[in-house]
Amino acid sequence: MALTSRRLGSGPPLLVLLQLDRDAWGPVLERLAREYEVVGVDLPGFGDSPALPETSTPTVETLAAAIAEWLPDVGLTRPPVVGNSLGGAVALELARMGAVGSAVALSPIGLWTRAEAAYALGSLRVAHAMARACAERPGWIAGHPIGRTVAFWQLVARPWRIPEEAAAGALRNLARSPGFERTRRAVRAYRLRAFMPEVPVPVTVGWGTRDLMTPPHQALRAARMLPGARHLSLKGCGHSPMSDDPEQVSQVVLDAIGA
Known part of the structure; x- marks a missing residue:
């Protein structure tokens, strides 16, 4: 696929998987770009990347396969990868495939029960409807702390602190992502499998x-499913930790890659 990506900085390559959280990654990417050539790619169907063909169901495994096939096209060979939420699950599947050299997964989906998946994806559906309703004037919501809280309470620990520009960008991205609804339905059944052996x-x-x-x-x-992985807590952070504490997230990524 012809996926949309952007590069920042110089040094060893570092792949960052972007989707609805693209604007939230901004400060983290700038910090990582001081030491790495950061390649941020919009997952198929999100941001500026086209959706998968109608004949292909956008499951986590299918999205990971699309990224793995795309890597040689942009000159990347088993780079370290970082992702959050859906991107975190895709990062873990890329690690399973051996397509990347290491993986950092933040709040990955797929460790939920059926009820938890319904709640998480249902709340995203409501957020999507809100974003589409104000697509032409995202400032109506993004311009006020109360509006940002209503829009992002399930994603960010302190949504009222999100910069207005970042909040407006997130709403626009959510409203226009062509693969959102198909992907939302497809990933509901996803469950992370243990890495064997x-x-x-x-x-x-x-x-x-x-x-x-x-x-x-x-x-x-996650700790029971992946006993060989390194597990840590992001203190004071919500589901999109890049918005709450970009410095903490940057340090976690740098420490993981350095190790």
Whole structure:
């Protein structure tokens, strides 16, 4: 696929998977770009990347396969990868495939029960409807702390602190992502499988202590499912920790890659 990507900085390559959280990654990418050539790619169907063909169901595994096939086209060979939420699950599947050299997964989906998946994806559907309703004037919501809280409470621990520009960008991205609804339906059945016989590459899994979308008790399931991975908590962060504490997230990524 012809996916949309952008590069920042110089040094060894670092792949960052972007989707609805693209604007939230901005400060983190700038920090990582001081030491790495950061390649941020919009997952198929999100941001400026086209959706998968109608004949292909956008499951987590299918999205990972699309990224793996795209890597040689842009000159990347088994780079370290970082992703959040859906991107975190795709990062873990890329690690399973051996397509990347290491993986950092923040609040990955797929460690949920059926009820938890319904809640998380249902709340995103409401957020999507809100974003589409104000697509032409996102400032109506993004311009006020109360509006930002209503729009992002399930994703960010302190949504009223999101910069107005970042909030407006997130709403626009959510409203226009062509693959959102198909992907939302497709990933509901996804469950992370244990790596057999073991994690093939270094893996770090981080979970926000104030995550309302995929609550921190799912981190306990991650630890049981991936005993060979490194597990850590992102203190004071919600489901999108890049918005709450970009410095903490940057340091987690740098430490994981350096290790």
